[in-house]
Amino acid sequence: MGPNRHECDAVTIVEELRRRVIDWEKKHWNPYPWRIERTPYKVLIAEILLKRTTRQAVLREYPKFIVKFPSPQELNNAPTEKIAEELKHLGLYRQRAEHLKALAEALVKAYGGNVPNSWDGLVKLPGVGPYIAGAVLSFGYGKPAPVIDSNVMRLLGRLTGLKLGKAEEYLQLLWRLVPEKDHEYFNYGLIDLGFSVCRYGQPKCTDCPLSDLCVTQTENKEPSKAECLKEVYHAIYSEKL
């Protein structure tokens, strides 16, 4: 038997998807310090430290770093060597220190020591790409913006069954899925689900709150439902809704 109209209604599916990700995240939320005190600057620094580094390592180093360099001005005034010294337990510390120094200089020179609050302003900063730009907007400024990392891309790829390749294509889809309300929980939820449930290698679909909305999970058991879900996700991606 094929899916009923309700199961294949695009608005219902999008609302359900948002609600389930948000509810799941509220139950599994991790109180990392960078998720509790969320100024744009703190979010920016934490996300730079989290690049290619485990959460556990950043958990040890971030609190000390943010006390030493509590603002772009203080970071800009510090010699690169001193910044590197503070990062020596994180790895890639020289490269990271140079990035942070260049970033602080740009913030001080172009924005008077503030963090820009627009996507275009953020992605022009040294070492800031779409992931960090979205994180600063959503988590730091409270604006609904997509936060896309490799975990979120993998989850969205499996969920939608769309053969998207580039981060820009996933961003196009995610801009249309991010809700106005609770976008922080939605974004943290996708990141955490991608990290711990729809993980690299074997996904833990039995623990996933999105399993009946997932094309990859339903295509063998309920092919007609998978087809209708795929059409909905494709329509969202192509802006036909």
Ligand code: SF4
């Ligand atoms: S059901 Fe499985 S494949 Fe689909 S999004 Fe969830 S964990 Fe990933």
